Amino acid sequence: DAKTTQPPSMDCAEGRAANLPCNHSTISGNEYVYWYRQIHSQGPQYIIHGLKNNETNEMASLIITEDRKSSTLILPHATLRDTAVYYCIVRADSGYSTLTFGKGTMLLVSP
């Protein structure tokens, strides 16, 4: 699976949009971009994933550049409960493909 690079930490004011970047310049054509987050002392939570089109769900939006070498996870209105470590993972979708977690981005949402 391709390697990803994320900033170690970011700050965001409550109510504002949080934009979390991820670089994955070696991504292959069959690899998806997945985002998970982990709130302190809990298991990871799936957020969203995409291949090349932008995706949106009730939690977030995923913007993938046209060359697919980078992406941005957008939390449109961050709340204090969004404080967590966010992991960007690139993975080929197959029945037995595992997830490789990097160090992620620690997002701190402040009042």
Place this chain on the structure above:
Amino acid sequence: GAVVSQHPSWVICKSGTSVKIECRSLDFQATTMFWYRQFPKQSLMLMATSNEGSKATYEQGVEKDKFLINHASLTLSTLTVTSAHPEDSSFYICGSRDEGQGEEQYFGPGTRLTVT
């Protein structure tokens, strides 16, 4: 999304004893479950992949005789830490996929193991 539970949520045991952690898929059948370990201030590391009805596949450096995995049914996988030592103290997390729904993995809430 699919729901995965773990039991216990935390456990303290004495050095040399064994501890069993259960991982259950509550609303789907899980052919495959994944076991991760997370040390403080570090990321999750995959320990092994558990397959229903067959032997688990362990990652390099993980001792299969120390971390026994049993996946006897489509809703339950167990991880037994045998002869636990203080260095086994960690946060253990299981994950699984609802193969009928997609490729996303869903995770349990984790089990905090402290070996004294």
